[in-house]
Amino acid sequence: MSVRSIAIAFAVTTMASLCASQAAYQGFAGLGSAAEGFSVPQPGRPFRFPADHGPHTDFRIEWWYLTANLEAPDGTQYGAQWTLFRSALAPREATGWSSPQLWMGHAAVTTSEDHFVAERISRGGVGQAGVVAKPFSAWIDDWQMKGRTTPGADQLAELSLTATADEFGYDLRLSATGPLVPQGDNGYSLKSAKGQASYYYSQPFYAVSGSLSLPDGDIAVTGKAWLDREWSSQPLAEDQTGWDWFSLHLDTGEKLMGFRLRDEGEGFTSATWITADGRPTPLPAAALKIAPVRTAKVAGRQIPVSWNVRIPSRGFDVTTQPLNDQAWMSTSVPYWEGPIAFEGSVSGRGYLEMTGY
Template sequence: MNRMQKLILACLLIVVVAGTVIWVTKPVHDAITVTKTSQINAVFGSPGKKVFEPVLPDREIKLPQDFRFHPEFQHEWWQFVAQLEDEAGQTYWLRVRFFRYASDDRVATGWQDPQIYIANVVLNSHLGMFTDQRIARGGIGQAGGLSRPFRVWIDDWSWRSLSSEPLPGNLKLATEQFAVNLQLMAAGHYALIGENGYHKKHDLLPRASYAIEAPFVKTVGTLVLANGKVLTAKGRAWLSKEWGSELVGASYVGEDNFILWLSDDEALLVSRYRYKDNMPYTSAAILDRQGNVKNIPTDDITIRAVSYTEFDSGRRVPLSWRLRVPSHDIDVVIKARKRDNWVNFVVPQWQGAIMANGSHQAQGFMQLSGY
């Protein structure tokens, strides 16, 4: 190799090394920004040319029958949030979600089945936070959903009943850190939020779903700890069901969800959807034991982050909020009971128990994603 060739090779090496250094040291903020706006869309994108049932405001939702399986829509989920207490008076917060997502609109069986199931669980208590997640394909027996009798499952995790509705029912799952076996009993009626179950997620964007809520449920059963200790636990629970065909939009970033038991007879649901190129959209409703719903106009809801908590990963998450609903004399500050409740599920998020103080003294649960 002559002197000129060595010089050219040296120049090429310098260019390659410099380019690599620039790429590797690209500001973390840019990387996080891309993640916030694209991470959820990368997993659950728009249905595009796939053909699923549209979410329209004139569809009749039937209670409690529509807690069933809806394979004609692209996605749906069933959620259980419970505040449990053991014999010693210790409190445990349990959140379980079963999620179904169709990767395309084919009707197929076996390994060709396009239905993907995801289930995850969070348990918060004085012992710490424990989480687990499972993912499986439908069509091969490992995961699925049935309407009659109601059942949704992944492996040995199941939520089932003996009828076409989820109540009375049984929730059973086991992880390496804990196990639960709970009986669920209705303590109030189902409720349809939004326009008879048509739940808008923005005024200007075509984003909506169907939603059913059951905030008043009694539960009793057993909680098994990692050391094998079996505890009898009982308490109250909130069941939710949502389904549709447009899980996220092109500019969707994340959402902030709050559930609060305002009293023994009233509960409050607040959802705030955030977008890259549009203003956030907030919806809220007050539900009672009889299934009555008071939908709150968007312009009558003020919710803002009061303070942020920064985690080691660099994420800044709002764990303190101010919520005001003047028409219902609600003015509270919402705070997380514990700080370190970030969970790295398919969609990373913060999940944990909250308390509200001010015009009302309330307890509930908060889920924050996209931060």
């Protein structure tokens, strides 16, 4: 998240109390608190690769977030998620148990009938979790996102992705067919009218092949994946309570990233239109219009699982449907995330994340 990932960055030492209330949601990892002592994003900073593929320990929160829309040879649809979050107690790094860096991993596989979820938590400085920019590697325990690029290519151009849990696992290969894409104003992504922001870029052009391991056996899959990279120190305003985030692969080859951060009014929206060859166009404020179409009872609450997504200036008007209404991430900070399909002015597939419900 993208914006989507911001609220899920975490503080392990206070996790139990933070999960107790909506007020905790705002305070989680400093989402609604001051960024005192940490660096804050500023407009005009160019990305520096491969260094920016690695951690930025002077910022409070950061993530490496991948979602994949997958298909078996018989046409059955699946979704997979792999995420590594970093959260800092202080704006520095150190070795051993004195490290202030905290890490959390989420992995999930979604089918039309089931949603499998696992979580890993680690303290930094002891080798259990971390990220190296070159050669690229991100890991927590035996979960790994590893670069396999050729010399001279971007470190994220070729990846292997693995995760295992009691009921599921996956082993995927990803090959980028397009460029990295900056979100917002050349990578400076506003999150509120009050100026909260993050640095944010994506790789939305992965072709995927590999296998899923499910209770009924292994399944060969192919598909498309989207990686989000984001870091910040104070990405939410004090009156923001959650968000709805979409990453869409259009059948035309174009891509769309869009989100709404909810508050007491109409909320704050942002969107980027990406051409099939990877040229991004940040859309004007409020260009994105989203409205719930259908709700479902999920984890004891009503959640909007089907949405109308419009960009009137581009004639874009689609309705999304989830592969599985019950794509609930029952993790330390719970949220909804799963694969979706959409139809209307154009069709395609993508992912939806919703927090704060």
